[in-house]
Amino acid sequence: xxxxxxxxxxxxxxxxxxxxxxxxxxxxxxxxxxxxxxxxxxxxxxxxxxxxxxxxxxxxxxxxxxxxxxxxxxxxxxxxxxxxxxxxxxxxxxxxxxxxxxxxxxxxxxxxxxxxxxxxxxxxxxxxxxxxxxxxxxxxxxxxxxxxxxxxxxxxxxxxxxxxxxxxxxxxxxxxxxxxxxxxxxxxxxxxxxxxxxxxxxxxxxxxxxxxxxxxxxxxxxxxxxxxxxxxxxxxxxxxxxxxxxxxxxxxxxxxxxxxxxxxxxxxxxxxxxxxxxxxxxxxxxxxxxxxxxxxxxxxxx
Numbered sequence: 001x002x003x004x005x006x007x008x009x010x011x012x013x014x015x016x017x018x019x020x021x022x023x024x025x026x027x028x029x030x031x032x033x034x035x036x037x038x039x040x041x042x043x044x045x046x047x048x049x050x051x052x053x054x055x056x057x058x059x060x061x062x063x064x065x066x067x068x069x070x071x072x073x074x075x076x077x078x079x080x081x082x083x084x085x086x087x088x089x090x091x092x093x094x095x096x097x098x099x100x101x102x103x104x105x106x107x108x109x110x111x112x113x114x115x116x117x118x119x120x121x122x123x124x125x126x127x128x129x130x131x132x133x134x135x136x137x138x139x140x141x142x143x144x145x146x147x148x149x150x151x152x153x154x155x156x157x158x159x160x161x162x163x164x165x166x167x168x169x170x171x172x173x174x175x176x177x178x179x180x181x182x183x184x185x186x187x188x189x190x191x192x193x194x195x196x197x198x199x200x201x202x203x204x205x206x207x208x209x210x211x212x213x214x215x216x217x218x219x220x221x222x223x224x225x226x227x228x229x230x231x232x233x234x235x236x237x238x239x240x241x242x243x244x245x246x247x248x249x250x251x252x253x254x255x256x257x258x259x260x261x262x263x264x265x266x267x268x269x270x271x272x273x274x275x276x277x278x279x280x281x282x283x284x285x286x287x288x289x290x291x292x293x294x295x296x297x298x299x300x301x302x
Contacts (some may be wrong), residue, residue, distance in 0.1 A: 009148060010035075020147075025073065025083070027072055057071045067122055067166045068194050070191060088115070093162070095112055101143030109152070117130075127185060139177040141182060146165065146166075149163050165183075
């Protein structure tokens with residue numbers, strides 16, 4: 001059962017798959033192995049919110065080597081604006097798990113043993129992970145994977161989302177049981193694994209496709225005035241899949257600045273509407289500024 005406004009349960013045809021968390025109103029993050037029992041190439045799942053509301057979802061990206069998966073919420077307008085505020089973990093932080101498999105299972109809690117360790121996860125990939133110590137020695141922590149790990153509120157720190165729980169570590173004295181050492185993926189690692197949270201992807205989603213006549217007019221105008229040819233517009237597929245990368249072409253300083261200002265304005269609006277985590281906005285703004293400067297100096301941008 002979910003333990004907060006952004007912790008969710010995942011189902012398919014009434015069968016529980018595992019836990020997840022709302023990164024934004026549009027995307028749910030979970031551990032990839034929670035989806036291992038999906039039938040064939042089935043991508044549709046049910047996302048159950050903390051108040052019991054069930055929404056449609058579609059698996060839009062799986063990063064098997066990092067044991068992460070991203071699910072697109074098909075009805076984001078029905079998601080309440082109870083989204084997490086993210087932060088970096090620190091050694092010694094008190095943490096708690098916001099999800100438990102059922103009402104008869106205990107909540108998990110403990111402290112951050114290591115805030116960043118090189119870790120080879122079950123998917124075979126090397127990731128930067130948070131090493132957690134759990135106070136509850138259950139011997140088996142299955143069913144908790146995919147749930148959010150939140151820092152508990154203290155006098156010095158506010159509660160914040162630290163990452164997503166992915167794995168339990170086996171007890172070396174009894175390999176059939178699990179030790180109370182758990183691993184979670186921090187938000188920084190999550191953001192680096194999914195193109196959906198990169199500035200270039202947001203920029204493509206922001207810019208609507210132009211008509212054939214508009215494209216031809218732009219190309220003729222630019223060829224006559226600056227000798228610069230516009231890139232073809234990037235069309236965002238209807239199913240929400242990432243669009244192919246556009247070829248790199250020269251961009252004028254004015255166009256780069258205008259595009260950067262438009263994206264910064266959109267980021268602010270999305271943050272105010274709760275469509276994107278405010279904790280991500282500052283990093284995205286810095287990324288946009290760097291891209292504009294790079295383009296102005298004759299680079300290709302990120």
